Amino acid sequence: MKPHDANDEVLAPASDFQPHTDLLSDILRFVRLKGERVLTTRFRSGFNVEFQRGMACIHVVQEGELRISVEGRAPLRLSAGDIVVLPHPARYRLSDGGRPDAALEAPLAIEASGVNISVLEHGHGAIAARTISATFQFENKGGVSPLLGLLPDVVHIAKDADQSAVLIRDVAQFLVVEHAAQEPGAALMISRVIDVLIIRCIRTWAKSLGPRQGWIGALADARVSRAVAEIHRDPTRNWSVEGLASVAGMSRSRFAEMFSATVGEPPLRYLHRWRLLMAFDLLRRSNLPVGEVAHAIGYESEAAFSRAYKTMFGTTPRDGRLTASG
Template sequence: MTGHDHVSQSLALASESQFPMMASRADFLSQILTLIRLRGELIFSAELHAPWGLRLGNGSGYFHVVSEGELWLTASDGKAVHAVAGDLLVMLQGTGHAIGTPGVKPIEARKLLEAQLRDDSLSIRLEGNGPVTRLVTGAFRFEGDNMPSMLAVLPSVIHIQGSTKGEDQEWLKVLANSLLSEAQAPHPGAAIMISRLIDVLVIRAMRIWVRTAPPEEKGWLAALADARISRALKAIHDEPFRRRLVAELAAIAGMSRSNFAERFSTLVGAGPLHYQTRWRLLLASDMLRRSDARVSEVARRVGYESEAAFSRAFKAQFGIPPVMTRVS
């Protein structure tokens, strides 16, 4: 086998193994979520007696599982959410937020964590005379720079209410308890286990949210609820390296070209061709991270006639030139 053939085969196998849902034509959301890889940074429990307030800083995504009591969360964009026992709050954008009881100036959570967390006690406590709120909180980061650009159009807070989860109620308790157990009694592999559990929690939260949130809060994921637009999206994702014209996608959707383009742009937040290019480049970026292929080989694999054209498109999309960043 020649070196060129070896690289081509590696690329084909990488595409099939990294994105198996393309071959199986599974659902669109699974294709999106395939690119989400999280690294768990911190897990802790909190016992917080009113009045109290905490501010969590920029740079990380967070989740809070409210196991007892209630809290108010204020996101960086000013959005306020009231959560009670059984609720899950997920902040994906890494822009920081505050939690607590109304009218209390929050203190920096970092300082409290530094003062109270120990290797054998991943918990914090705030004394007070009022009702208690108990939380399981986690911080995480996305590995790679691509997925946050897609998540940035989602709400600053995803709020999954315990009263509406039904059969989903139990999985949240199990995950929260498992996360704390791994964090408080670490065994070999605990770090990767925590990351995987956080991965499951965030993905499942997104699945529930897509199913239950009002359309106006879903950003580009609102397209999942539109039967015609979702057919076009599925076509793009099933054959990501095929270049389709707007007219062809409109025909798949069963709409006129103009109506399709307008509807697609409204729901997705980008025109059909722009979205098609962005998705192709997201996959290309992932290939560069996860395979031994050269930039020129990835460029050809995803449909660019030259490495220069691919590099220009890649830099226009992500602000940096394409480089191979093999993840071991």
């Protein structure tokens, strides 16, 4: 049997331990990812399209080259086969301005209410670039902002990243087929396919990371991921650092050090935060009394729960529920 801590590297190989629960699926299920709309773009010479801050979006480049300029970030050149995901609503521009000889057209503004165009065209002359694009959202935004905040403004997956990029492009093609057919159930099918695309993109991006904090950091280390997954699976359990270290297959001291380095906070503080995020969600999607919500996430005292909740969210559980319902 392999002893605890046999691997002394900062990041353990993913093959050493496999978490009982898929941590990424767990997080995305909690934040409730929902695909929205699909559109194809046909950009011609001089195209210059500005998207106002609205829905999160994915663009899969099918042909040609383009430049994406996200507000507050350096422009990024994309070519056929590249994929870019903007997980946070952002103001950004797609153009062929990356070419030294490009003469840009007057910008075409897409309103913040979301893209509701099936085919988006701009520019003149021959096709310069085509994309399959889609919008999506995280429905449980308020309570999970600390989780979503760990995602970058731009997730870029290069065409030659790995086999995942090919799979993402193939799945995107299915979006176009389903959208064109408009058979019964098409809206649900399109939403689910967009979900698959985003999950695959985040997974591919996460695999390429070095040390990070939060649940993204946990994804980078299989042993820590295993412990975090157990916290999510059974958050009301009276966890100790020793118990979580045993789940991870590590000594207490090594586990505590590794957890803080990858997740960005000690194990029991992460447990505390996760419980309160669950409470936030429960208060908004159920009519359970505050006391029952407190008990459901592992608090014996409603008063202690209310104090902890206010410290994290800046409002009492009751006031938070009224704000959500109003």
